[in-house]
Amino acid sequence: SQTIHQWPATLVQPVGSPLSLECTVEGTSNPNLYWYRQAAGRGLQLLFYSVGIGQISSEVPQNLSASRPQDRQFILSSKKLLLSDSGFYLCAWSTTGRGTDTQYFGPGTRLTVL
Amino acid sequence: GQNIDQPTEMTATEGAIVQINCTYQTSGFNGLFWYQQHAGEAPTFLSYNVLDGLEEKGRFSSFLSRSKGYSYLLLKELQMKDSASYLCAVRDSGTYKYIFGTGTRLKVLA
Numbered sequence: 001s002q003t004i005h006q007w008p009a010t011l012v013q014p015v016g017s018p019l020s021l022e023c024t025v026e027g028t029s030n031p032n033l034y035w036y037r038q039a040a041g042r043g044l045q046l047l048f049y050s051v052g053i054g055q056i057s058s059e060v061p062q063n064l065s066a067s068r069p070q071d072r073q074f075i076l077s078s079k080k081l082l083l084s085d086s087g088f089y090l091c092a093w094s095t096t097g098r099g100t101d102t103q104y105f106g107p108g109t110r111l112t113v114l
Numbered sequence: 115g116q117n118i119d120q121p122t123e124m125t126a127t128e129g130a131i132v133q134i135n136c137t138y139q140t141s142g143f144n145g146l147f148w149y150q151q152h153a154g155e156a157p158t159f160l161s162y163n164v165l166d167g168l169e170e171k172g173r174f175s176s177f178l179s180r181s182k183g184y185s186y187l188l189l190k191e192l193q194m195k196d197s198a199s200y201l202c203a204v205r206d207s208g209t210y211k212y213i214f215g216t217g218t219r220l221k222v223l224a
Contacts, residue, residue: 032210034212042216043201043214043215043216043217044157044201044214046211046212046214049210049211051210057209059211090156090157094210094212101144101145101205102147102159102162103147103159103203103205103212104159105149105156105157105158106156107155107156108155108156110154
């Protein structure tokens with residue numbers, strides 16, 4: 001069966017510090033991968049998605065970036081965090097192809113920028 | 115543009131039935147999904163509709179009308195643990211993106 005891992009689970013970082021969040025998927029190959037952010041009491045904001053190694057689509061211009069160095073690894077980064085970067089970061093995966101393509105979420109990382 | 119509308123909040127009584135509506139206007143359509151999200155946790159998949167009609171999974175059912183851009187999630191025999199946010203999402207047919215509504219927060223009262 002497929003599983004998705006995210007770490008760390010919680011993170012407290014000062015303004016201006018760098019960020020690296022990692023997501024890995026097991027039990028599937030060539031998944032579509034996604035990064036979302038959810039502010040407190042808000043809906044899901046799509047940040048990046050990737051349909052293959054090295055292929056990244058950015059949805060929101062900001063100080064964040066994403067990379068996909070391996071098929072089942074997706075990394076979210078920032079060189080300098082802002083207060084507004086605080087939120088719940090969720091990685092998700094879905095299958096490629098023409099099937100159901102249900103999207104499944106990792107456990108999330110709660111980031112607080114102080 | 116892309117737009118998904120859901121009520122912000124609903125309240126129901128334990129043991130009752132509740133219907134959460136979702137209307138959507140998207141440039142493409144390749145399926146409608148419902149997720150449950152408990153406070154502080156990640157969303158978990160509940161149901162999926164791509165054709166018109168009703169899909170039933172235990173206490174949960176989901177309905178879709180593509181011509182009306184409308185779906186609902188029906189929860190029967192409500193339990194306290196059903197208190198959560200319910201997210202409606204549409205998969206875009208032109209890209210690999212999923213467009214989410216802001217969610218409906220359901221409170222189940224004893």
